[in-house]
Amino acid sequence: MKIIVVGTGYVGLVHAAVCSEYGHEVYAYDNDQTKIDAFSSGQADQIERYVNEPGLVNIIRETIGRYLFFSSDLKTIIEGTDAIFLCLPTPPNLDGSTNLTFYDAATEHLGELVAQREDQRRVTFINKSTVPIGTVRHLEAVMDSHQVPNFGVASNPEFLAEGTAVSQARRPDRVVVGCDHAEDFKILRRVYSQFVNHVRIKYIETTPETAESIKYVANTMLLTYISFWNGVGAKIGEKIENVKIDDLRLGVTADDRISTWGSFVSNGAGGSCFGKDIASLINQLRRTNVSTKMLEASYEVNEYQKVYLVDRAITEAGFKFNNKTVAVLGLAFKKHTNDMRDASSIKVIESLLGKGVARINAYDPLANEAAQTVFAPSTNNLFEKIEYFDTAKDAIKGSDALFVSSDCEEFRGLSRTIEEMVTPPYLVIDGRRMIPDFEDLVARGYAYLSVGSTALIPKVSEE
Ligand code: UDX
Numbered sequence: 001m002k003i004i005v006v007g008t009g010y011v012g013l014v015h016a017a018v019c020s021e022y023g024h025e026v027y028a029y030d031n032d033q034t035k036i037d038a039f040s041s042g043q044a045d046q047i048e049r050y051v052n053e054p055g056l057v058n059i060i061r062e063t064i065g066r067y068l069f070f071s072s073d074l075k076t077i078i079e080g081t082d083a084i085f086l087c088l089p090t091p092p093n094l095d096g097s098t099n100l101t102f103y104d105a106a107t108e109h110l111g112e113l114v115a116q117r118e119d120q121r122r123v124t125f126i127n128k129s130t131v132p133i134g135t136v137r138h139l140e141a142v143m144d145s146h147q148v149p150n151f152g153v154a155s156n157p158e159f160l161a162e163g164t165a166v167s168q169a170r171r172p173d174r175v176v177v178g179c180d181h182a183e184d185f186k187i188l189r190r191v192y193s194q195f196v197n198h199v200r201i202k203y204i205e206t207t208p209e210t211a212e213s214i215k216y217v218a219n220t221m222l223l224t225y226i227s228f229w230n231g232v233g234a235k236i237g238e239k240i241e242n243v244k245i246d247d248l249r250l251g252v253t254a255d256d257r258i259s260t261w262g263s264f265v266s267n268g269a270g271g272s273c274f275g276k277d278i279a280s281l282i283n284q285l286r287r288t289n290v291s292t293k294m295l296e297a298s299y300e301v302n303e304y305q306k307v308y309l310v311d312r313a314i315t316e317a318g319f320k321f322n323n324k325t326v327a328v329l330g331l332a333f334k335k336h337t338n339d340m341r342d343a344s345s346i347k348v349i350e351s352l353l354g355k356g357v358a359r360i361n362a363y364d365p366l367a368n369e370a371a372q373t374v375f376a377p378s379t380n381n382l383f384e385k386i387e388y389f390d391t392a393k394d395a396i397k398g399s400d401a402l403f404v405s406s407d408c409e410e411f412r413g414l415s416r417t418i419e420e421m422v423t424p425p426y427l428v429i430d431g432r433r434m435i436p437d438f439e440d441l442v443a444r445g446y447a448y449l450s451v452g453s454t455a456l457i458p459k460v461s462e463e
Contacts, residue, residue, distance in 0.1 A: 001082045001190050003027070006106055008035055008070070010165065010272075011129050011158045012087030013051045017059040018169040020068035022194055027069045027077040040070045052338060052366075055166035078113050082121070083191055085128045085156070086139075096279030098132050107139055111146030124184045126154040127208075130215050130277060132284050136178070136208035152184035155208040157215035162271065163336040174202040178211025216284075219277040224298040225262040226269045230451070231301035234265040237452040238312075245452035246433070265452040267405060267431030268306035270333030270342040275302070306347035309403070309429050309451060310355060316455040317447050319401060319427050322356035327399040329392050329414075330406025330432070331364035331371040338366040340374050344431065345405040349375070352403070353382055360386045363395035365408055393417050401427040404434050415441050424458065 001024045005016040008030040016028035030036055038046035042064050044057045060068060071077050088102045107125075114123060125139055140153045155178040160168050175195045177188045185205055195201045206214075229249070237245030245265060253260045269275075278299045282292045313319040333343040340346065349360055362371060368388040375383040389395040392410065396402055396417060404411050411434040418428060424445030428435065431451055435441070438448045442456045449455040 001025070001187070002080050003191065004029055004074075004077060004081050004084045005087055005128075006030075006074075006084060006110065007087035007089070007102075007129070008032075008039060008050070009087060009089060009129075010051050010053075010162070011160065012085070013039070014053060014056060014160060014165045014169050015085060015087060015128060015158070016068060017056055017063070018166065019191065020063040021059050021170075023067060024191065025067060025069075026063075027071055027081075029071050029074055029077065031072060033072045036070045036072045040064070053165045054163070059166065074109065074113055078117055080119055080121070081114075081123055083124050083126060083187055084110065084114075085126045087128045087158075090129055090131055090276075092276045092279055095283060097283040098130075098276075098280045100131070100135070103131065103135075104142075107142045108146075111142050111148055114143070114151065115146040115148045120150055122150045122152065122183055122187065123148075124152045124154050124179075124187045126156045126188070127212070128156055128158050130157060130219075130273070130280075131212065132280060133209055133212040133216065136212065152179060152181050152187075153208065154179045154184050154188060155211035156188065157211060159215070159218065162334070162339060172201055174204055176204045176206070176211045176214050178206050178208035180208065216277055216281045219273055220281055220295055220298065222262060223269055223274040223278055223302060224294070225259065226266070226274075227298040227301040227305075229263050229265050230268070230305045231297075233263070234305075234452040237265075238454055241454065264407075265433065266305070266344075266407070267309055267348065267451055268302050268344040270306075270344050272339065272341040275299070275342045303347075305451075306344040307351040309431055309449065310348065310351045312455065313401070313427060313429055313449055314355070317427055317449050317457055319447075321352060321401075323358045324356075324400040325359040325361060325398060326352050326357050327361040327363065327392075327395040327402040328352070329363050329395060329402060329404050329411060330408050331362060332367035332406055334406055335408045336366070338364075338370045340367055340370045343367075343374075343406075345371070346374060348403055348405050348431070349386065350382065353385055358385065361389055361395040361397075361399050362386050363389045363392050364406070365410065393421055396421045398422075399426075401429065403429045403431060405431050407432045407434060412436060418446060419444060 003024050004027045005012045006029050008028050016026050020026040042061050047057050088106050091099045093099045136153050136155050143151050175192050179185045189196050196203050237243050249263045253263050282295050285292050331345045375386050414435050415437045427447045429449050433450050442448050445458045447457045
């Protein structure tokens with residue numbers, strides 16, 4: 001198959017690379033020439049500046065020039081194409097609705113070019129990045145308006161999680177394909193021939209609108225599950241004496257029907273998908289007069305979760321943040337990534353500075369650079385109060401309290417670092433329950449406050 005992937009973000013680049021691995025002739029297109037140059041170089045540092053996924057560079061190096069090609073000129077690659085995947089950014093508007101500006105510009109451009117093709121073979125336009133339910137009809141109308149001959153539209157949502165994108169693209173749980181016509185199902189079956197009739201992978205063929213809905217229901221369900229644990233499980237652990245949240249989790253998830261994934265209580269789930277998708281689905285359903293209470297509750301629990309530990313530090317641990325230095329460890333939205341999109345650390349830092357904290361000592365093994373683009377001089381003046389450190393140890397040195405905001409594995413060894421670098425009175429706020437030996441810390445006079453547990457304050461506390 002000749003495939004064009006429009007948009008070389010995280011979804012598009014991984015999809016293009018993995019399709020090329022299966023012997024398709026894949027053209028990854030982006031209108032950003034700098035990105036195309038970086039990917040065409042085949043150099044790890046250049047590629048990983050944009051998309052850093054384990055295994056991705058190896059695939060690109062192996063297939064580039066043979067099966068995988070990069071281009072910023074759609075016109076030169078359009079002839080003979082069977083499938084065009086749309087992997088464009090769909091950021092949220094302020095009201096939660098999906099901003100389709102990039103998508104609309106790309107589809108109009110495509111419509112013009114595909115209408116002028118010399119060959120008349122069937123081409124299928126496939127929405128891969130998440131777009132509101134029904135966008136497939138809009139896509140169809142755009143192609144009709146350009147009088148594109150012999151085309152079909154499809155929805156084929158992407159379910160990849162960051163950090164495991166390549167392995168998941170090679171062995172997904174399911175492939176969901178929504179089309180109107182047998183010819184388009186046939187084209188998609190050829191694209192995904194390795195997954196059709198696979199013993200473990202579910203290959204699901206349905207209507208385009210159902211495929212679009214599957215993505216929204218899956219993501220909002222996952223966030224709702226996390227919010228359930230944060231809004232119910234964690235609260236029981238925090239409010240009722242002698243309830244151990246970790247045992248509660250084990251006991252509940254021992255039921256095969258209940259997932260372990262998502263049961264790890266936290267200071268909120270971040271990332272590029274969950275918040276954006278739930279806000280968009282709320283917006284879409286409101287337009288149809290369907291009650292959105294359940295989705296709103298999931299969203300609100302998650303947002304509240306990002307900052308409530310700062311308030312608990314004041315009310316339960318009696319900590320006074322004014323003029324203090326706080327180390328914030330874990331800036332990206334989860335471990336193994338430098339992605340700062342919707343990261344809880346952003347709300348944590350804003351909240352701490354709002355409470356009068358004088359300095360933030362920030363540390364993340366991968367995201368220090370990315371965080372500086374979030375807390376940038378062009379945004380507001382918060383950046384002046386944030387200093388970045390190369391190690392957790394250096395960030396903790398000289399601080400009055402620390403906040404663990406992501407699940408980087410190295411944080412499991414923090415108790416030793418804390419004891420080495422700072423003396424009590426000192427407050428440890430653990431947003432991810434990353435410090436297993438917290439009881440030893442408390443025994444040595446450190447105050448410990450975590451999601452899912454009552455605050456542990458040593459007898460001699462802060463003035
Ligand atoms: C998610 C979905 O998993 C994926 O299917 C979809 O395509 C895109 O969105 P991703 O954004 O990479 O993937 O992150 P994920 O690993 O799902 O984690 C999301 C957030 O939830 C992270 O902040 C994570 O730390 C948090 N989380 C996860 C918890 O707080 N508790 C858990 O038990 C699991």
